[in-house]
Amino acid sequence: MAHRNARLTVHGRRLLIQRVVGDGRPVAHVVAExxxxxxxxxxxxxxxxxxxxxxxxDRS
Structure with a gap:
């Protein structure tokens, strides 16, 4: 479970990886989204x- 102020959950992190690595998009654009x-x-x-x-x- 992510802490209550976390912007990305595990799903969001996977989405970040997919968009950056899979789709070849810049990190700056993806994190803004x-x-x-x-x-x-x-x-x-x-x-x-x-x-x-x-x-x-998440890590403890």
Whole structure:
């Protein structure tokens, strides 16, 4: 479960990855649509590249 102020849920993170990697769109454009910062977008992209879909889940 995401904390209450989180802008992206696991579903939103997967959507970010799909739009950036699958569709080849710029991170800056995708995060603007999803309502989060570039830093957050790049963080989730890096975790996905390092750990795959398991990296998109919340950490305690």
């Amino acid at each position: 999803l309502g989060c910062s570039r830093a957050t977008g790049y963080k989730w992209l890096a975790r996905w590249r390092a750990e795959g879909h398991a990296g998109l889940h």
